[in-house]
Ligand SMILES: Nc1ncnc2c1ncn2[C@@H]1O[C@H](COP(=O)(O)OP(=O)(O)O)[C@@H](O)[C@H]1O
């Protein structure tokens with residue numbers, strides 16, 4: 001249900017094939033990087049290996065241009081200048097695309113491009129990303145890649161490419177900083193080969209998977225005066241950080257020194273939930 005708080009796993013209403021509304025929990029990962037940093041290339045691989053639906057926002061905008069709509073012609077004039085399409089237009093296209101797909105994991109490629117995009121996405125969807133993958137690539141390498149991309153894109157010419165780099169530095173990097181301050185940025189060196197970049201990315205996505213699994217933790221039994229209490233605290237710091245939106249794998253039993261309650265095998269300090 002929609003509510004004021006931002007949720008990582010969000011209940012999105014989707015139309016089922018019987019036309020009835022059903023609720024589903026949706027996980028979103030944003031992929032940010034300069035033009036030509038390899039977002040599309042890596043997203044295809046991530047989607048295939050980790051079961052995400054890949055949505056390229058640039059591609060959704062190009063589809064709108066091809067539809068011949070009035071909105072499409074407005075988008076066209078903005079894109080050929082390398083500027084950014086107004087956030088409400090972009091986010092609504094994105095929402096529509098997500099609602100038509102029966103998957104609960106989305107990889108959003110090339111979004112957000114600025115802080116206004118971030119706020120509009122949060123306001124309209126009441127969601128925030130699980131994390132943000134940031135492909136960090138040197139500008140001369142991105143320029144080389146774009147000039148040989150050969151997809152017939154009107155904006156892949158040197159003048160528009162340079163304007164897009166400027167927009168990236170001035171508008172997109174502040175959005176990266178915003179997510180950095182929230183601890184959500186996962187940065188990879190995207191200047192390496194396609195395979196090497198994917199190796200770094202795989203480690204990030206696999207780490208998320210491992211954190212969801214309950215750890216196989218043995219109870220530490222200890223006798224009186226064996227400093228169990230202080231070790232118990234450090235034990236906690238070794239546990240995987242719970243992922244937002246998921247129940248923690250353990251619950252912690254409190255014990256009170258004043259009452260000389262020590263954890264025992266009957267009353268363990270940590271227990272699987
Ligand atoms: N790591 C890489 N090394 C060399 N070329 C790459 C690499 N990643 C992508 N490319 C190529 O660079 C171009 C831009 O990549 P693309 O994935 O379309 O970037 P983006 O979606 O960030 O604009 C494409 O032609 C792609 O094949």
Ligand SMILES: O=c1ccn([C@@H]2O[C@H](COP(=O)(O)OP(=O)(O)O)[C@@H](O)[C@H]2O)c(=O)[nH]1
Pocket residue numbers: 033034035036039056057058059061078079080082083084085086090109110111112113117155164
């Ligand atoms: O959230 C977005 C994503 C893309 N764009 C526009 O779409 C163009 C192409 O973006 P895409 O991600 O397809 O390619 P990139 O520039 O990263 O190579 C950008 O320059 C912008 O004009 C936009 O306005 N908002």
